[in-house]
Amino acid sequence: MDMTPLAPSKLALVPFVSVANMMRLVNAIGPEQVMRDLAAYIEEDFRRWPDFDKTPRVASHSAEGVIELMPTADAENYGFKYVNGHPTNGRTGHQTVTAFGVLSSVATGYPLLMTEMTLLTALRTAATSALVGKYLAPKGATVMGMIGNGAQCEFQALAFRAICGIDTLRLYDIDPAATEKAAKNLTAQGFTVTKCRSAEEAVEGAQVITTCTADKQYATILTDNMVGAGVHINAIGGDCPGKTELHRDILTRSEIFVEYPPQTRIEGEIQALDADHPVTELWKVMRGEAEGRRDAKQITLFDSVGFAIEDFSALRYVHDRVQQGEYAQMLDLLADPDDPRDLFGMLTRAG
Template identity: 30%
Template sequence: MDRMIARLGEVFREGGHGGITPARDGFVRGPGDTAILEWMPHHRPGESITIKTVGYTPSNPAEFRLPTIIGTMTRYDDVTGRLLAVCDGILPTAIRTGAASAIASRLLARPDSRVLGLVGAGAQAVTQAHALSRVFPLERIVVHDIDPEHARSFAERVEFLGLDVKVATVAEIEAEADIICTVTSVAVGDGPVLLGENLRPHVHINAIGADLIGKFEVPRHVLKSAFVTADHRDQSLREGEGQQLADSDLGPDLMELCARPSLAADHRDGITVFDSTGFALEDHVAFDVLLELAAEAGLGDHLQIEQLPEDALNPYAFA
């Protein structure tokens, strides 16, 4: 996590190293329009292309004992088009999402923030707590989930952090937390998940769950009164918390804040919101970090998946 936070912060400060990251695309699948499949590409010209395909299926944990978010990442050589690496997308997605929140919070939250509030206690909540514990002197976590068992089990899942964990109501979280992360699978049209009635005047909010048109977690009146930054402006306006706002309501994006931290510092005593829709540059960096760690630990298998004939003009000349 420390390496992910450092590497992602470095790439954000340097404007993405010249990469090209279009907004993600995909389609709705399954009954009830609640599940989606998306593809998220990042192109680093002359070097490589990373593509993540990710399935979002809110029914997975209860019905199939599978994560809500399942994905796969692939890395291609930009010169030849060859497939270079294939990787699970579940773990790196969770870790890079936590790292992005840590970077945004380090810019916008008070440095002495000690109480973390979590609305939603699923898998993403674990990496949010982990990442924020690496950059703030956290002492306590207050957590809420509409599934009481998820809330009760959270303390055990983050026991490695050594922090006090209390199950709480949303109102209690708003009254106590210096930093709040909303990490829910709220359905389209069912938001927001925050009340916005008891927020501390300096609270920083990391809004993670909005990723569809009509899906949001933070009340509009809170967004209108806050300084709001997005990781990907176009995605925010289309399917994040930004869909409740006009383009002019958004402040500089996270990469600009990383490059010019003074733009963020003046807002620390007021309400701030990071609209984290997640974008493919983050996945590209996460893939880089995992490939480095695999090489250092001697993990991973080298396979030739593509059929590369001895005679490039003869598909039956098997190598």
């Protein structure tokens, strides 16, 4: 393993934020503040939605899971994320979801930043949910039921506290060890936490219900009788073709809000509905061009699948924070011959 390559030129180098440095950055700012900041960046980008070059993510499915590329671009920057989803990875000590990403200059095509995005995805996913909650959750909501207490759970809770004022959590997971883990972490963060023995118990008295499970299959985490009037449902887990969490009857009773319809129709809860079932695009709500929550009785549903613009916003945020050079190593990623046409000469001179 060689750690001291030849000194490359400045154009060759791309700042790289490792997992260790991302943890340092997030801990220095504080996770709740990072998610507040991320929500502001995401909101800013959602409000200029038409500026983006958009495409559904490019997914490669296998029996074990999925690997996806999520690109988007505005006039100035191009961003993409590599992300996997492998529900049974935990059995071998691997993460269900890992990710990394790159922000580039549209003008030159050169990467400006490469960063770990496993942590960043957890943060941006929760920031997006809470940002949407700001528009859709009932006024004065303080209690959130959380079904699925895996890696995303604590981030959701902190984001909903930072942005929506949630301070009380009702946790349920099919695996009690996951609930124990989340309860311990979240009690230490100052939440009032109830560990529940069923999904039914977890949603009792909750104004917001977050579903966040990882099975790659149709699973009915919430049934119709569990969802009362006025609730906001934050459905995170259904994000693959063939993977949903909610009973169809909940969908037909809800006002459904989505990120990018061409992707959500394929991957989201609304797979279960007709292709022309009405949904509201969140960027329009954030621009004031569509209505969010209309009244206290309405059931609102954020059918979250995660869209490339959220990663773009997160990449922009990290890029803005590491420009001083702290938190980044410089990677010798790009060949940079003195004469751009003389790539071969660079190679032979190095030999």
